[in-house]
Structures are given as structure tokens and as C-alpha cells.
Amino acid sequence: MKEQLTRLYQRLYDHFGPQRWWPGDTPFEVMLGAVLTQNTNWANVEKAIDNLKSAGLLSYPRLAELPSGLLAEYIRPAGYYNIKAGRLQNLFALIRDRYEGRVEALLAEETGVLRQTLLSVKGIGPETADSIVLYAAGRPVFVVDAYTYRILLRHDLICEEAGYDEIQELFMANLEPDAPLYNEFHALLVSTGKEFCRKSTPRCQGCPLAGP
DNA sequence: CACCAGGCAAGTA
DNA sequence: TACTTGCATGGT
Numbered sequence: 395m396k397e398q399l400t401r402l403y404q405r406l407y408d409h410f411g412p413q414r415w416w417p418g419d420t421p422f423e424v425m426l427g428a429v430l431t432q433n434t435n436w437a438n439v440e441k442a443i444d445n446l447k448s449a450g451l452l453s454y455p456r457l458a459e460l461p462s463g464l465l466a467e468y469i470r471p472a473g474y475y476n477i478k479a480g481r482l483q484n485l486f487a488l489i490r491d492r493y494e495g496r497v498e499a500l501l502a503e504e505t506g507v508l509r510q511t512l513l514s515v516k517g518i519g520p521e522t523a524d525s526i527v528l529y530a531a532g533r534p535v536f537v538v539d540a541y542t543y544r545i546l547l548r549h550d551l552i553c554e555e556a557g558y559d560e561i562q563e564l565f566m567a568n569l570e571p572d573a574p575l576y577n578e579f580h581a582l583l584v585s586t587g588k589e590f591c592r593k594s595t596p597r598c599q600g601c602p603l604a605g606p
Numbered sequence: 607c608a609c610c611a612g613g614c615a616a617g618t619a
Numbered sequence: 620t621a622c623t624t625g626c627a628t629g630g631t
Contacts, residue, residue: 438629
């Protein structure tokens, strides 16, 4: 399995080249994007983030001071805006109540603690938590998403019933703990998914993974 | 028009 | 425990 994952990575990298993720300038912006992109096209998330950026609200605690109704209006293009406004405020409350309002203090926690702490926030599940741990804190934790599942399934590397933790373990048990590698690998899987492995695409037509 | 997008939590039985 | 449903905009 180690060989297959390594070969998979090589093929994707050769085809797509470096991805330079996460698309965001600061750890705070990464955390924001991680919540906003839940089941949502990234183009819509960008509109939401641009709204906040234009209003000069793309920082903590500026954003945390916004009433939830107003926050919801700014992030409206990202969809589920009422739900997501609440989820963001849950995250802001964690930073305020347990980290003296310092984002860096939260991100400085030991990796396992950081992940569990994020998971304790209502509205942050495994993918959102791991995205923050990897892309905002730079720790070697593999991010699993719908594309990862679909691609691995279609190439018979996992079974249909495979869950998040199981898939994550597949990568982490077979690859060295390497944040830049995990960063690039996940980003490449998303690029591959967008182009070749959408839900409605029954087979990966023209997929760079095809062949021996 | 239908379908989908870088999930998650709450409700039901 | 194991399904199902709600949340919502914007692009194809």
C-alpha cells in the first residue's frame, strides 16, 4: 500500500504540479475558509471572504465582534450562512475564552490536543479540524475529504464502508509524518477530484491515474 | 430544469 | 447504533 500511495502521489504531482495550498494568507483566514467551505464550492467561499476583506474584517478579534446577523450577511455567498455564522462564533468563543483571544496560542497547542480541542467546537468536524491543523498550524495530519474517498474507492484502495479515521490512517500509517507532503497530497487529490472524479462522473475519464 | 460543491449536527426509530 | 434530513448560494 505504501508503494501505491507513493506512486499515486507521483502521478498527480507530475500531472498537476505544485498546488501551493491553502489558498489564504494568514492562519486566521485559513480557519475561516475551512469552515466556510463545508460542502461548498470554493468559488463561493472566495466571494464571502472578499466581502469580509473589503470591509476590513478579516482578522481576530474584529470579526468576532460582529453580531451574528451581520456576520451571516457578509458570508451569505458561501451558503448555509446562518449555520456557518454560528459555527464561526463558536470557534471565536473558544479563542476568546480559553486562549486569551490569541489565535496563535490555540495553534501552538500540541498536535493531538489541538485536533481534539477543535473537534470539541460545535460545527467543527474531522475534516474542518484537520484542515486547520495541517494548513493553519502546519502539523503533519492528513486531511480526508469527499474527493479523497471517491478517488480511493474508484481505484479499489478502500471499501465503500471506509470511514474518515480509517482513510486517514491509511495515509498516515504508510507515509512519513511530513506536513508539506500531506499539504500537497491533499491539494492534488482535490484538483484531481474537481477535474476527473465528480460525483456524477461514473468513471475517471482521462484521469492521470489510469494505466499500469 | 436537475445536479453539485474541499460537512456537520440534529432528528428519527 | 444506523439512517435520514436540514442547512443555501451560485455555477454547470
